[in-house]
Amino acid sequence: MVTTALMLGALVVAAGAYGLLYCVARLYGSLTLRVASRACCVALGVLAAAIVALTPLHYGWKALVVASAAGYLAIPPITWRYLTRLHQGENDASRPAEHAHRPRTRLYRRA
Amino acid sequence: MYRAQRLGLKYLAASTVIFGAMIVFGLLASIYYVRPGFLLNTFNFSTAKIVHINGLVIWLLMGFMGAIYWFLPQELEREVEGIGLAELLFWVFCAAVAVVIVVFIFVQYGAANEWSMWFINQGRKYVEAPRWAALGIAAVAAVFAYNVIATTVVAHKSTGILSVLIADLVPLVVLYLDAFPRMTNMSQDLFWWWWLVHLWVEATWEVLIGCIMAWTLIHLVGASRRVVESWLYVEVALVLGTGILGLGHHYFWIGTPRYWFAIGGFFSALEPLPLLGMVVHAVYDAGERHLQASNRPAFYWTLAEAFGNFIGAGVWGFMMTLPQINLYSHGTQWTASHGHLAFWGAYGCGVIAVLYLAIAQARGCERLDGTAWKWSFALLNTGMVGMGGALLVAGIDQAFYERAIGGSTWNAYLSMQGRPWFNESMWARLAFGLIFACGFAVLAYDLIAIPKQRDAGAREEATAAAGS
Amino acid sequence: MYTQDPYFWRAGAIATVLFMCVVLAALTIDTLRQITPGGARVPSYDVINSAVTYQYDASRGEYAPKVGGEELIFGHKYSADEATALIAKGKLVIQSRACIDCHTFFGNGAYYAPDLTRAWMDPVWARYAGPKRADRLARFMMNPLRLGSRPMPNLHIQRDEAEATVAYLKWMSAVDSNGFPDRFGAPGAQ
Numbered sequence: 001m002v003t004t005a006l007m008l009g010a011l012v013v014a015a016g017a018y019g020l021l022y023c024v025a026r027l028y029g030s031l032t033l034r035v036a037s038r039a040c041c042v043a044l045g046v047l048a049a050a051i052v053a054l055t056p057l058h059y060g061w062k063a064l065v066v067a068s069a070a071g072y073l074a075i076p077p078i079t080w081r082y083l084t085r086l087h088q089g090e091n092d093a094s095r096p097a098e099h100a101h102r103p104r105t106r107l108y109r110r111a
Numbered sequence: 112m113y114r115a116q117r118l119g120l121k122y123l124a125a126s127t128v129i130f131g132a133m134i135v136f137g138l139l140a141s142i143y144y145v146r147p148g149f150l151l152n153t154f155n156f157s158t159a160k161i162v163h164i165n166g167l168v169i170w171l172l173m174g175f176m177g178a179i180y181w182f183l184p185q186e187l188e189r190e191v192e193g194i195g196l197a198e199l200l201f202w203v204f205c206a207a208v209a210v211v212i213v214v215f216i217f218v219q220y221g222a223a224n225e226w227s228m229w230f231i232n233q234g235r236k237y238v239e240a241p242r243w244a245a246l247g248i249a250a251v252a253a254v255f256a257y258n259v260i261a262t263t264v265v266a267h268k269s270t271g272i273l274s275v276l277i278a279d280l281v282p283l284v285v286l287y288l289d290a291f292p293r294m295t296n297m298s299q300d301l302f303w304w305w306w307l308v309h310l311w312v313e314a315t316w317e318v319l320i321g322c323i324m325a326w327t328l329i330h331l332v333g334a335s336r337r338v339v340e341s342w343l344y345v346e347v348a349l350v351l352g353t354g355i356l357g358l359g360h361h362y363f364w365i366g367t368p369r370y371w372f373a374i375g376g377f378f379s380a381l382e383p384l385p386l387l388g389m390v391v392h393a394v395y396d397a398g399e400r401h402l403q404a405s406n407r408p409a410f411y412w413t414l415a416e417a418f419g420n421f422i423g424a425g426v427w428g429f430m431m432t433l434p435q436i437n438l439y440s441h442g443t444q445w446t447a448s449h450g451h452l453a454f455w456g457a458y459g460c461g462v463i464a465v466l467y468l469a470i471a472q473a474r475g476c477e478r479l480d481g482t483a484w485k486w487s488f489a490l491l492n493t494g495m496v497g498m499g500g501a502l503l504v505a506g507i508d509q510a511f512y513e514r515a516i517g518g519s520t521w522n523a524y525l526s527m528q529g530r531p532w533f534n535e536s537m538w539a540r541l542a543f544g545l546i547f548a549c550g551f552a553v554l555a556y557d558l559i560a561i562p563k564q565r566d567a568g569a570r571e572e573a574t575a576a577a578g579s
Numbered sequence: 580m581y582t583q584d585p586y587f588w589r590a591g592a593i594a595t596v597l598f599m600c601v602v603l604a605a606l607t608i609d610t611l612r613q614i615t616p617g618g619a620r621v622p623s624y625d626v627i628n629s630a631v632t633y634q635y636d637a638s639r640g641e642y643a644p645k646v647g648g649e650e651l652i653f654g655h656k657y658s659a660d661e662a663t664a665l666i667a668k669g670k671l672v673i674q675s676r677a678c679i680d681c682h683t684f685f686g687n688g689a690y691y692a693p694d695l696t697r698a699w700m701d702p703v704w705a706r707y708a709g710p711k712r713a714d715r716l717a718r719f720m721m722n723p724l725r726l727g728s729r730p731m732p733n734l735h736i737q738r739d740e741a742e743a744t745v746a747y748l749k750w751m752s753a754v755d756s757n758g759f760p761d762r763f764g765a766p767g768a769q
Contacts, residue, residue, distance in 0.1 A: 001439050001515060002507055009430035012383055016421055019387050020394060027398035060373075061433055064380055068429075071384050079391040082345075082582065086338050087399070089583045143691065147728045155732045156691045157680035223672040223740050234674030236688060271585060275592075293674060295667040297684055297751055298614040298621050302607075304687075337585060344588035348595045355599035359606075364759035365685040366620050367610050372757070374606070438761050442686030442694055509690075519760030521703045524693040525727030 004055040007047055008065070014044040015072030022076040044069055112473065113184035115191035115258075118198055120473055122177030123466050125205055126170045127555060132212070133166030134548050141544050144528075144537040158219050161232070161239045162212060167454060168237055169208055174462030175319055176255055179276070181469045182326040183259060186270060192261035193254065200251050207247040211240050228293060235300070237308060238290040245290040252287060256280045271340035275347060276322045283315040298366035305361040312454070313382070313424075314354040320461045321346050324413065327464055330472070331409050332400055342392060349385030357382050363434050364441060372434045379432040383425030393417030406471050408484035408557075412464035415492065419456020423499070427452055439514040444536070445506025452499040463491075463554065470561050479561065487553035494547025498540050505536035622753045624662040627652055627746045631753045633700055633763050641758030642765070644697075652713035652749060653742055662746070669747025672740045681731075685756055692729065697763045699745075699752040705764070716748070717741035 018040035025033035048069035052062045140159040143149050183191055191197065214231055221227030229242045238245065260277055263269050269277075289307035294300040325343050328334035359375020393414050404410035427449040431440040440446065471479045509527055517523025527533060581587045617623040630647035649656075657665060673679070679688035682695045698704075703726070704712050720741040723731035736744070 001436060002511055004433075005430045005436045005440065005507075008433070008436070009426050012426040012429045015383075015387055016390060016418075016426065019390050023391055023394035023398065027394075057433070057435060061376070061435070064377060068380055068384070071381075072387060075384060075387050076391050079388045080395065083338075083342075083392060083395045085583055086341055087335070089337075148730050151730055152732045155681070157677050157689065160680050160689055160691070161677060220676050220734060222737075223668060223675045223743070227675040228671075232675065232677050234677035234679060236679050239677060239680070271589070293671070295663075295670045296614065296616055296621065297670070298754060299611065300670075301685060301687055302610065302614065341583075341585040341588055344585060344592045348588065348592035351592070352595040352599060355596070355603055358603065361687075362610070364756045365687070366614050366754040366756055368613050368620065369757055370606075371610075438759060441759065442683040442688070442690060444690055447690060514760060515762075518762040518765050519694055519697075520764060521693045521698070521701050521726065525729060529728055 004051065004057065007051050007055070011044060011047040011051065011065070011069060012072070014040050014047055015069070018044060018072070019076040023080065026080060041073060044072060113190050114194045114198070115180045115184045116469075116473070118194065118201060119177045119180030119182075120469060121201055122173045122180060123462075123469055124177075125201075126173035126177055126462065127466065127558065129166050129170035129173065129208070131551055131555065133163055133170055134544075134551050136160075136162040136166060138541070138544050138548060139163075141537070141541045145534070145541060154216075155219070158215060161215055164237055165211070165215075165239055171316075171454075171458050171462060173204075174458075174465065175316075175323065177469070178323045178326075178462070178465040179255075179259065181465070182323070182330070183262060183273075185330075186273060186326070187262055187266040187268065189262065189266055191258050192265050193258050196254055197258050200254050203247065204251045207244050211244045214241070215239070233290075233293070235290075235304060238304075240290070242291060245287075248290070249284070249287055252284045256284050270336070272322050272325050272336075272343060275318060275343055279315050279318040279322070283311065283319065286310055286315065301365045302362070302367060305358060309358045309361055310355070312457070313357060314351055316458065317350045317354065318347055320416075320458055321350070323465060324416065324461055327409070327413055327461075327468055328396065331406055331413065331464075331468055332396065332404055334396065346385060346389065349388065350382075353378050353381040353385065360432050360437070363437055376432065376434050380429060382432075383421070383429050386421040386425040389417045390421050405477060406468055406479045408479060408481075408488070409464045409467040409471070411484075411488060412460050412467060415488070416456065416460040416464060419452070419460050419492075421456070423449070423452030423454070423456035427499070427503075439510040440506065441514075443506045443509040443514065444502045444533075445510055448499045448502035448506050451495065451502065455495045466558060467561075470558055474561055476561060481557070483553055483557040483560070487550045487557055490546055490550025490553060492550075494543045494545075494550055497543030497546065501536045501539035501543060505533050505540070508532045508536070620755045622646060622750065623659065624666045624750055625657055625659045626753045627662055627666070627749045628656050631699060631749060633697055633752070635765070639758070642761060642763060643755060643758065644753045646753055652710060652746060653717075654710055657746075662750075665743050665746045666750050668740070669743035669745075669750075672736065672744045673747065676734045676736065684751070685754075686759060692731065694760060695748060695751070696754075696756060696760060697752045699749040700764060702764055713742075713745050713749070716745045720744060 018037055021033050021037035021040055024030070025037050048066050051057070051065050055062075057065070136159050139154075140156060140163050143156040143159070180191065180197070218231055220234075221231040227241075231241055232239050233241060233245070240248070259273075259280060263273055263277060286307050289303050292303070294303070321343055325339040328339050329336060356374055356378040359371040360379035362371035362375055393416075397410075397414055402410075431437055431445055431449060467479065467484070508530060512530060513519060513523045513527035517527065613619070614621045626646055628649060628651055630650035632645045632647060633642055634645050635641070636643040673684075678684075678695070681689050681692040683690065684694075685696050686694060693701075699712075699716075704716055717738065718741070720734075720736045721738065723733060
């Protein structure tokens with residue numbers, strides 16, 4: 001029980017580390033960080049496999065863990081791509097007309 | 112400055128005071144674990160805990176309200192509708208909180224009658240406040256919702272963030288109705304109680320802090336409104352898409368049907384996924400700006416919010432959410448570990464970010480940096496991680512020896528509390544709690560000391576450069 | 580591209596939330612029906628007139644409460660209405676003294692004192708049967724003994740309040756909590 005719980009927690013930690021390293025690697029174009037993020041992917045996969053192979057969970061829950069791990073692997077690149085396109089779209093000269101009426105936000109107004 | 116912004120600053124100040132009180136009573140509560148019989152029959156553990164957890168709810172609620180009163184007039188470029196009533200109710204709210212705390216401390220409990228429910232203690236976790244105070248809180252919340260909605264209507268315009276906020280405020284206020292009833296059937300009581308607690312902290316509050324963080328990013332780093340609003344919609348879809356039925360992870364053991372194992376376990380296991388997305392977004396935003404911002408403490412506390420939420424709610428939650436694990440971790444210090452880290456990461460860090468942003472703007476500081484905020488950042492986060500870690504060790508020890516082996520009997524519980532790892536963890540928790548308290552002291556000093564002049568950060572750098 | 584349109588995500592958020600709320604509403608209606616006292620999961624309040632034990636159920640693979648023959652408390656056989664009133668009073672005692680801020684009920688509450696879900700059948704009291712057990716529990720609440728290193732404070736619980744609370748604990752111990760806590764009172768589980 002304790003081992004299973006710790007492996008589940010470690011799986012999410014590996015996912016978080018992967019997400020962080022993936023993003024920082026993309027920001028700085030660092031090969032070292034990219035390798036480190038891949039290592040976290042491997043760790044994530046190993047932990048998911050270990051949970052499937054070694055824990056007494058029912059196969060339905062194991063399938064959920066594997067699906068979650070797949071989700072954790074997919075989220076950083078998908079989110080990164082989405083954010084990049086969103087910001088690129090924002091940098092375009094033309095803007096959709098329906099946004100034109102939105103008030104510009106002022107930082108602060110003195111009394 | 113708009114009147115609403117002045118009110119927002121008052122709410123933020125009050126929330127900081129209550130945060131401090133919460134820490135004091137939290138430290139007190141932790142002493143009982145290492146000194147059994149401490150203040151027995153004078154000031155029991157339950158009283159300290161009640162003030163601690165009710166303080167938690169109030170300081171965060173006041174922080175949210177302060178943030179929204181601060182941002183709302185800027186969003187709509189007009190004064191908030193009904194601001195006079197809101198200003199009055201602020202003082203009523205503060206007075207009510209003070210009276211409730213005084214009664215908790217000096218009266219503590221009453222006889223088993225409706226008078227106790229109405230005027231002393233309702234005895235339901237997080238909502239122990241007597242019914243008269245619950246009515247007051249409901250009134251304050253209703254007026255707050257009116258302020259937001261009426262201002263939007265009168266302004267004849269809205270924004271994506273405001274629309275999400277308004278849609279969120281309605282269930283947030285309605286859910287508080289569970290603070291009133293007294294149900295005999297404990298299964299039914301806990302069923303509805305979890306509607307309030309879970310659908311606040313794992314649903315409506317998540318959306319609320321999402322709106323506040325969206326505004327914070329716009330004001331702090333000039334983030335594009337289209338970007339933050341798009342992201343807010345994604346966040347709402349994912350967080351509520353998993354969190355609404357993730358409510359079921361509280362329905363494993365309270366007498367409710369067994370289908371909640373599958374439903375609650377499944378959706379609850381998915382809850383960390385959007386939190387990873389928030390981490391990616393936070394790193395993206397930070398990297399895009401090369402970790403630079405004019406208000407560095409607000410920026411770093413915003414980052415801490417994303418990471419803290421992921422670790423406290425995501426990692427710790429995933430560890431213990433499957434029913435097979437939860438059968439043993441349920442009702443142990445493991446839960447307390449998760450609760451502390453999750454509340455801190457998901458909400459505490461966010462409110463502190465707004466504190467720095469609002470106070471700096473109010474005092475005309477266009478740039479903010481320094482040393483003190485770094486100390487408070489380090490001390491608070493170290494203290495919280497340390498407390499969470501200590502409670503985790505104690506909780507795992509408890510889950511194994513008290514629940515799995517001992518069968519959760521009274522003897523199993525009592526002998527467990529004397530185990531070395533448990534005791535050492537309780538001492539460690541107290542020590543890290545003191546570190547956390549030191550961090551709060553530095554935070555309070557730093558917030559008070561934010562210079563009433565421009566370019567505070569540039570002036571400090573110039574001084575440092577001249578001295579080197 | 581449509582994924583760059585905020586309104587696409589807004590529509591998705593609204594649809595997702597509405598769908599989940601509808602499912603939650605349906606499950607709530609069914610759950611409330613199943614946890615009404617007198618059903619299979621939550622016994623009627625007059626279960627306090629019967630013996631309640633906690634045994635391993637092989638067909639379910641978990642521990643479950645078992646209601647047996649007549650076992651009165653406080654020398655009285657309570658009618659359904661009397662039992663309902665007594666247990667309602669017990670809940671009022673539990674709330675007035677904020678028991679949930681030291682103890683846990685079905686594992687919910689504070690972790691400073693033992694879980695009370697099966698307190699009625701705890702081995703500490705199990706050596707006293709029926710009326711004697713109820714009386715010992717009531718007297719403990721009125722004047723808590725120091726059991727182990729964690730003393731319970733004296734909350735000035737009166738005799739009638741204590742009896743109501745004991746009745747509440749007995750009723751609560753008969754609720755089917757899907758095997759929580761596991762192995763409670765099992766031989767060798769110490």
